[in-house]
Amino acid sequence: MTRPLVTSGASGLLQEEPLIFERSVPGRRAAWPRPLDVPPADDLDPALLRAVPPRLPEVSEPDVVRHHTRLSQRNYGIDAGFYPLGSCTMKHNPRVSEDLAALPGFGGLHPNQPVSSVQGALRVMVELEDALAEITGLDAVTLQPSAGAHGEFTGLLIVRAAHEARGDARRRILIPESAHGTNPASATLCGYETVEVPAGPDGVMLPESVRSLMAPDVAGLMVTHPNTVGLYETHLREICAVVHDGGGLVYGDGANLNALMGVARPGDVGIDVMHVNLHKTFSTPHGGGGPGAGPVAVRAALAPYLPRPVIQRGERLAIDWDRPLSIGKVRSFYGNFGVLVRAWTYVRQMGGPGLSWASRMAVLNANYLRARLGASYEVAFDRPCMHEVILTDRRQRPHGVETMDIAKALMDHGFHPPTVYFPLVVPHALMVEPTESESLDEMDAFVAAMEAVARQASEDPASLHAAPWRSYRRRLDEVLAAKSPDLRYTWPSPEGSASGGD
Amino acid sequence: MEGIPYVPATPDEVQRMLDVLGFSTVDALFDAIVPAGDRLRQPLGLPAGLVEADLVEAGTALAAQCTPVTAAASFLGAGAYRHHVPAVIRHLVSRGEYLTAYTPYQPEISQGTLQAIWEYQSLVCDLFAMDVANASVYDGASALAEAMLMSWRIGKGKRPRVILAGAIHPDALEVCCTYGHAGIVRIEAVPPGPDGRVDLEALRRSVGPDTACVAVQSPNFVGLIEDLPEIAAIAHEAGALQVVSVPDPHACALFEAPGASGADIVVGEGQPLGLPISFGGPYVGLFATRNAYVRQMPGRLVGRTRDVEGRQGFVLTLATREQHIRREKATSNICTNQGLCALQVAMYLALQGPEGLREVAEQCHAKALYLKRAVDAIPGFRVPYKGPFFHEFLVETPCRAADLVEDLAEEGIFAGVPLSRWYPARTHEMLVCATETSRREEMDRLVARLAAVQGGAR
Structure with missing residues (x-):
């Protein structure tokens, strides 16, 4: 399959679009409430009322539709094409789940309704909890955390609570140097000091490294499995035993669970508590940066510490707030319920065999790309990987072409770039995660684009430094953005001189 | 694999990819990645997948076990508020x-x-x-x-x-x-x-x-x-x-x-x-x-x-x-x-604009004020706080608020949020909220039902 280069334009024409504020025309509006059917209020002291109303734009519904239609067309989503953003699992987002989440019996429920009127919603939640427990090999699940990092925070608080309940407060936590930045940030938020665990030469953690760092004040190990270089942590079973022997617990970052469903269960290997990113493995849309959901699964012994409330099982489901050992709530209500419905939908539609097949194909696709891309790019760890593979710019750097140039050039070929410069342990990384929902021809087209970029790197490196050429905007000045932050719109004053926002 | 949605690889394509990698089967590839002792040897204990038509039916059936606020006269607030969404x-x-x-x-x-x-x-x-x-x-x-x-x-x-x-x-x-x-x-x-x-x-x-x-x-x-x-x-x-x-x-x-x-x-x-x-x-x-x-x-x-x-x-x-x-x-x-x-x-915020947003806010307050005065006038019920408020207020009830809320829910009225959810000792209090979506007729119905409860309070 030969793919023409992209041309600018998402709708035949790509129109410039002003700010919503610049569309504002005094007196224009888009929404009206019903006519007031009670007397107007007469009770408020005028001194309490807002002196200067918020300066919102005055626009019509057609204005808003045009504005957001045009803006949306400046975005690249999975719907538009291959999105191999490593560690983010950009798989196809089914639309039937959008429809089900919007049913009035789900989307129209108030979280404070009598429990008798929300039985179906609670049923969705317990079925999802059970499915996540089965897939992770753990026993109990909270659906409350709103995102992966929120799940990390929740899970580490559970670790902390379990230690404190034994009168064994511990202050340090081991984290591999390849970990995502949220891991150390979450550990700090939970009051832990972090200790870096180096990776072995072949990209996986070695039991000796963990053994040498275990100490009585180490609460545990926080490990991403499969790890952030796309490899199965082959010694994890032994490593978990080392941590357990030292009185610690093992936290699993489930960001990469898409490689493991029906293949191997983290709980079986020795992980005690882990979060799962529903917006990755369970196909709920990423939404340009959320909403996601980060449920946390734990061993039975840790279940008492889960955030409250928990759902009480039975013919009639109930909400149990009486959880004396709970770490407490981590957010309002029960979690990102709309995201949970979408994940439940995915699990029910795929079924056990479908989820297992999805993981197998995600891994096969990644290995196929590893084999094909290895011809033109350096593969960081050239052996069978899991769901993603890391390339570097080592063969392109002699021509003065770096990872960032390769990423930007890919846009001109119609692709979203891989994750770049992560993980930090592989300098100049390009992390490619195809997921199972990409077809062979789509991947072949990506390989062809990567090869074309590699050729360009040796033949005409200067052209890559200027890429992308065909996107709605070309390279943006991030230094300027950080040096003089311009973080909001300021309305021009009537006289034409700038005025403050408040 | 037959019947698995969102995974486009055909058996032939799977084989072509395996050929490139030099493995005969998908399982053989995994044997090269995952230690034998770690492999899950039995299938996941999850039901088989549903085709879309059955999935929609299953989801709709569960949703049908719930009563959305749009199907009730709802006065629920306490952290989540019903407004019209354009x-x-x-x-x-x-x-x-x-x-x-x-x-x-x-x-x-x-x-x-x-x-x-x-x-x-x-x-x-x-x-x-x-x-x-x-x-x-x-x-x-x-x-x-x-x-x-x-x-x-x-x-x-x-x-x-x-x-x-x-x-x-x-x-x-x-x-x-x-x-x-x-x-x-x-x-x-x-x-x-x-x-x-x-x-x-x-x-x-x-x-x-x-x-x-x-x-x-x-x-x-x-x-x-x-x-x-x-x-x-x-x-x-x-x-x-x-x-x-x-x-x-x-x-x-x-x-x-x-x-x-x-x-x-x-x-x-x-x-x-x-x-x-x-x-x-x-x-x-x-x-x-x-x-x-x-x-x-x-x-x-x-x-x-x-x-x-x-x-x-x-x-x-x-x-x-x-x-x-x-x-x-x-x-x-x-x-x-x-x-x-x-x-x-x-x-x-763009759709509402300054006028729309102010009107919604004024209506929230006007309706909540109407309801508050009416509830406060029911014998046995009391609104204890008299300070300036927006669209939600506390009501003291003559009977257990949780029972009252459960009873009225049967009649399609979500009367309020009992405080006992958070404070077990505060059994006779609930939060009541009105927004621009609350109709006068619904509020009158709530008031009439509360007045009736007072007669036969349990």
């Missing part, structure tokens, strides 16, 4: 370009999300009368907890104490305590006074040079408007910040904005601004502050800049605060936030 919002945020993109790490092909979020930041600033807003946090409760931690950072550790003053939503209070578990922040609650509002004298006594911030919710948990200028004065006199939490930002279209009342950090629950009520989530935490504190802010920020051709464009900026750069020294661990929900808020 239909166009769902259509716009369902556009695949918004829905199926991720965090805009590559700005050249993410200008849609980036410009929309920058506009969202601007709108939140206008609403709260603040200088700068972030790209969102998870919800109102976690936003308050993040504000508390941010105040602590601004105090550089010399101000370890955070004061949560007055009637703050107990769930938000609990979330703050969870976030404070690490022990670096000392949380102290100053209970409300007899009028249901912040006890200013008690607050004055509590605030000191070790105080990082005074956090207050307005309208508060029982619906009352707090004296924000006075609370700000008390906080500022001690060198502490004022943090204001807004449970329904429509209030800012009617009452004086927190930013004009001395607030240093303003957080809010964005759900009322165009999000489905959706059983408690996904919602969105609004988060705004003053320019001086922007580098201590949690979360993503979008900034305006130029591309190499000098054209306006937008990027994620000030990332040196964030976890992917600073790791354990980051201002927060937040990564994925509530991007699409923030877009919904931006669309809602």
Whole structure:
């Protein structure tokens, strides 16, 4: 399959679009409430009322539709094409789940309704909890955390609570140097000091490294499995035993669970508590940066510490707030319920065999790309990987072409770039995660684009430094953005001189 | 594999890929990756998949076991509020370009999300009368907890104490305590006074040079408007910040904005601004502050800049605060936030405009006032607090409020939220809320039923 280069334009024409504020025309509006059917209020002291109303734009519904239609067309989503953003699992987002989440019996429920009127919603939640427990090999699940990092925070608080309940407060936590930045940030938020665990030469953690760092004040190990270089942590079973022997617990970052469903269960290997990113493995849309959901699964012994409330099982489901050992709530209500419905939908539609097949194909696709891309790019760890593979710019750097140039050039070929410069342990990384929902021809087209970029790197490196050429905007000045932050719109004053926002 | 959706590889393609890799079967590939002892040897204990038609039927059947607020006369609030959501919002945020993109790490092909979020930041600033807003946090409760931690950072550790003053939503209070578990922040609650509002004298006594911030919710948990200028004065006199939490930002279209009342950090629950009520989530935490504190802010920020051709464009900026750069020294661990929900808020505020938003807010108050006066006049029922309020109020009931709510639910009336959910001893109190969606006829029906309950109270 030969793919023409992209041309600018998402709708035949790509129109410039002003700010919503610049569309504002005094007196224009888009929404009206019903006519007031009670007397107007007469009770408020005028001194309490807002002196200067918020300066919102005055626009019509057609204005808003045009504005957001045009803006949306400046975005690249999975719907538009291959999105191999490593560690983010950009798989196809089914639309039937959008429809089900919007049913009035789900989307129209108030979280404070009598429990008798929300039985179906609670049923969705317990079925999802059970499915996540089965897939992770753990026993109990909270659906409350709103995102992966929120799940990390929740899970580490559970670790902390379990230690404190034994009168064994511990202050340090081991984290591999390849970990995502949220891991150390979450550990700090939970009051832990972090200790870096180096990776072995072949990209996986070695039991000796963990053994040498275990100490009585180490609460545990926080490990991403499969790890952030796309490899199965082959010694994890032994490593978990080392941590357990030292009185610690093992936290699993489930960001990469898409490689493991029906293949191997983290709980079986020795992980005690882990979060799962529903917006990755369970196909709920990423939404340009959320909403996601980060449920946390734990061993039975840790279940008492889960955030409250928990759902009480039975013919009639109930909400149990009486959880004396709970770490407490981590957010309002029960979690990102709309995201949970979408994940439940995915699990029910795929079924056990479908989820297992999805993981197998995600891994096969990644290995196929590893084999094909290895011809033109350096593969960081050239052996069978899991769901993603890391390339570097080592063969392109002699021509003065770096990872960032390769990423930007890919846009001109119609692709979203891989994750770049992560993980930090592989300098100049390009992390490619195809997921199972990409077809062979789509991947072949990506390989062809990567090869074309590699050729360009040796033949005409200067052209890559200027890429992308065909996107709605070309390279943006991030230094300027950080040096003089311009973080909001300021309305021009009537006289034409700038005025403050408040 | 036969019948598995969203996985396009055909058996022939699987074989071609395996051939490239030099493996005969998929299992053989996995044998080369996963140690034999770790492999799951039995199938996952999950039911087989459903075809779409059966899936829709199964989901619809479960949804049918629930009563949505649209099928009842609902007076529920306490942290989630029913407002009309313009239909166009769902259509716009369902556009695949918004829905199926991720965090805009590559700005050249993410200008849609980036410009929309920058506009969202601007709108939140206008609403709260603040200088700068972030790209969102998870919800109102976690936003308050993040504000508390941010105040602590601004105090550089010399101000370890955070004061949560007055009637703050107990769930938000609990979330703050969870976030404070690490022990670096000392949380102290100053209970409300007899009028249901912040006890200013008690607050004055509590605030000191070790105080990082005074956090207050307005309208508060029982619906009352707090004296924000006075609370700000008390906080500022001690060198502490004022943090204001807004449970329904429509209030800012009617009452004086927190930013004009001395607030240093303003957080809010964005759900009322165009999000489905959706059983408690996904919602969105609004988060705004003053320019001086922007580098201590949690979360993503979008900034305006130029591309190499000098054209306006937008990027994620000030990332040196964030976890992917600073790791354990980051201002927060937040990564994925509530991007699409923030877009919904931006669309809602634009669709309402200044007039629409004010009218919604005025109607909320007028209807709640109508209902409050009517309920207060029912013998046996009492509205204890007389202070200024927005759209929610506390009612003392002659019988157990939880029973009353259950009984009326059978008749299609969600009368209110019993306080016993949070305070087991407060059995005879409930929160009642009216918004612009409440019809006079529904309110009259509620009042008539409450009056009847009084006769035969159990």
